[in-house]
């Protein structure tokens with residue numbers, strides 16, 4: 352590994368060179384079936400022709416102008432997002448963390464301009480991941496990501512999903528601004544929250560004038576088989592939502608969506624970004640949105656998810672010494688492992704399969720939304736071979 356790079360990543364020893372659909376090719380000529388997809392980002396697979404064409408066409412016209420001008424692509428993509436969700440307005444950034452940052456700022460600002468500047472506390476949950484900016488790591492509260500970065504910021508409260516009494520108490524406090532939650536916890540290990548809990552939280556926030564933020568950076572844009580995960584449930588809509596990853600199909604982009612009431616607090620000068628919403632990102636984002644929002648794409652996610660989860664449950668039953676259970680929603684799938692998940696990820700690579708890690712010792716499958724049923728079957732065959740190899744390896748070590 353190059354010493355000229357900060358050593359913040361635990362990288363797999365693969366020099367990746369190009370991708371095509373579900374396949375990722377390395378410099379040394381190997382091909383891997385890719386169930387990482389840039390961590391739920393390359394949602395239409397690698398080098399999707401429509402996205403490539405959109406990027407090439409825009410690249411010849413205009414890359415960047417800054418937000419001191421009207422950018423038609425921003426208005427178009429915002430109209431699509433508003434048309435498909437609870438939201439009335441959108442702010443574009445470049446990443447998930449920035450989308451979360453904007454969401455947290457918008458929540459506090461909403462209360463400040465509505466006569467309650469004391470409402471600054473953000474309630475977040477154990478097992479969440481909201482990104483790596485100071486605000487995002489404080490909202491997630493994971494000690495591993497806070498260590499060595501000075502004191503924790505004031506105004507962040509950490510609770511557990513299952514402790515309804517503590518959540519109720521926190522939301523009632525007059526200093527609480529917002530609750531932030533991932534409808535499906537991604538990095539935390541593909542934990543899907545149920546609709547009853549999400550709508551209970553919505554009602555609780557409404558009752559006490561607290562804003563509800565959904566972080567759908569990972570679960571959004573078709574990943575669960577609906578455009579957004581919360582749309583599976585009635586009465587679960589947020590006031591603010593962070594979106595990124597699949598929104599650009601692999602091109603860096605993030606968006607913070609909000610109701611008119613919240614967006615109304617974000618007046619001129621309240622927030623901004625140099626690159627956010629640049630013409631290149633918008634051109635790809637519009638093309639990606641139109642592909643993802645097609646009913647055929649979302650139906651494919653549901654069908655592939657059924658195929659994969661059925662097959663994986665069967666494998667878990669046959670390999671109880673290797674895998675514990677299957678969880679998640681749609682194509683955000685987690686398998687809790689008995690051996691260390693990093694060892695399983697390495698064994699999967701030996702079978703030319705790429706899978707991601709996750710909390711609670713999970714491996715995560717995050718294939719593109721366009722995965723075919725044949726490809727899903729091939730994924731299952733490679734996982735079976737991986738589990739069989741794990742059984743031999745870890746039985747021998749025991």
Ligand SMILES: Cc1ncc(COP(=O)(O)O)c(C=O)c1O
Nearest residue numbers: 446447448480481482537568569
């Ligand atoms: C739910 C969630 N929120 C926020 C982020 C941060 O996004 P980014 O890495 O683009 O800043 C991630 C990244 O994995 C995520 O999964």
